[in-house]
Amino acid sequence: MSFFEITLILFQGFLVTLRLFALTLLFSLPLGLIISFGSMSKFKLFSIPTKTFVWIIRGTPLMLQIIVVFYVPGMLFNYPIFKDDRFLAALITFVINYAAYFSEIYRGGIESVPKGQYEAGQVLGLTKTQTFFKVVLMQVVKHILPPISNEVITLVKDTSLIRVIAIVELINAAERFIAKEALLWPLFYTGVFYLAFCGILTLFFNFVEKKLDYYKT
């Protein structure tokens, strides 16, 4: 097999990685916000279950969660719901897991805005909504950007965990060359894909952080 052919096959795997990455962000970023509202709620009925949930998700390995989501429904109902769609099982796990992490980041960001900012909005006659969107939001975004970029870059590499349920993502695609062709180097070669992609993300986040650098809180 030529280098080019191997690159193409690895790229197929990388597309699966990318798809999981993009869809996870698409759903977990907003879901995290909802969870953070739950855990900041004054009502114990909301906050306690949410906090327990976040504790469980953050306190167990993502790999274990993937296995649980994929196998346990089948064991409970004697019917494998994800039989034909391993990717869906992985995606659901990733969305829940990352939403839990994002929710803690959002909570930190929202709580970092001093009470005086809300009070200033209030005495200036702004409504609660106006205060949130015109005063608070930008400060939250600035505050959470570094931890969010950290999580996003971790996510790129976490995608490789889904090979525990035999999904052919980038690493898994490379591992197949060991068995079939007795080639080890494609596995090392996957590092280039991860590095390049994380490099692009880093540049992007640096750019956005620069954009928000015009003021300090």
Next chain:
Amino acid sequence: MPVLKVENLTKSFGRTHVLKGVSFDLCEGEVLSVIGSSGSGKTTLLRCINQLETANSGRIIVGGRMVFDSSSEKKLTKKEKRENQLQIGLVFQSFNLFPQYTALDNVTLALKSLAKNRTDFRKNRKQIHSEIEDKAKSILMRVGLSDKFYSYPCELSGGQQQRVSIARAMALEPKILFFDEPTSALDPELTGEILKVIRQLASDSMTMVIVTHEMAFAEAVSTKVIFMDDGVIESCGTPNEVFRENPSDRLKEFLRKYE
């Protein structure tokens, strides 16, 4: 007819009784200084009057509007509460400027948001905004910041930030301006510029309530002084009456700390 009337105001946080029945009037153009030791309830009094805290009992009337009345069942709508709040401008001890906006945008933000309720806003948006900006610039010039319109708070000194926050409060043309220790977060050499602005406002007969620890300034600028002690008004009168003619023993003891 007083512009501010406070009757028998009480407020407690849990078991701490902070205000134990406070009553006073303030007429238009008056400058009231509130003095008293730490924890005597000065900040709480201001915050109750402009509704950042809800008092437990008593009445508050601002500009002829009943702002708070514990004996009445009627609940104010959010809109009414906001309108009441707009009658009073508040300058915070710690400025609380919006860090992501320039000095000018800090001053125009509330005005622009309010202008959205105008019926002709859609049609005359550009013109309305440029009027608001002109107005904000002239207020910033009044507080001596003509060269800082486009600076962000982090680029300004403490004294300049506090002047922006005074301009921001003035822009809404409140009936009364509240200051809660406007200079105590500042280096001593910067307090002068804030006191100068307040003095200038006083000579423009702006009605003001100033919580301060600057005794000489309180005596010089105010028409009325209130000495708060442990949640009650211990003495009240013109600066001359309170400081010179018959200061109470408690007040004498308090003033000794400032000599």
